[in-house]
Amino acid sequence: MNDDAQAPDVWKRWVETGNVAQWPTGETLDHSGRVRRYETSETVVSNAFREETFDRYGHACTMTGIREDDLLDLAHILPRSQHPDLAEHPENVLVLNSLHHRAFDAALFTIDSNHRIRTSPSFNPAHPFLRETILERTGEQLTLPPNVQVRPSFLEELNTGLSWL
Secondary structure (H helix, E strand, O other): OOOHHHHHHHHHHHHHHHOOOOOOOOOOOOOOOOOOOOOOOOOOOOOOHHHHHHHHHHOOOOOOOOOOHHEEEEEEEOOOOOHHOOOHHHHHHHEEEHOOOOOHOOEEEEOOOOOOEEOOOOOOOOOOHHHHOOOOOOOEEOOOOOOOOOOOHHHHHHHHHHOOO
């Protein structure tokens, strides 16, 4: 049911050979117990942008309505790592709880340009919360707060890269 075709090369090599390597560098890991450190630069968003976005979304998850700020994330439609210029673009973010943000980033579900929930055919969650809030809502149109705009072209660009859509 799961397809490794989209998996990182280090994963494929581990499955085929059993050799463990560090992602994303591909460096063979030292089995002596030494700790390696891998650092990347990250495009961060300002606290002001985060607060403005939370305010626009009514401090609630787009998918579930969860209203616990400590559990809410800014989910970028086009990733900050690939589009740092859009990191603080108000039409490139959704507010999602941490679990749904992770599922969105893993392409287990997406939102189309008409704001309908689309779910990967391989997504078969065992937990009822994920079944109820994602799988059983496939095709449902999300209602965004009145002052929220999500740019359709951002959603289209994201979804063009999804093999299952």
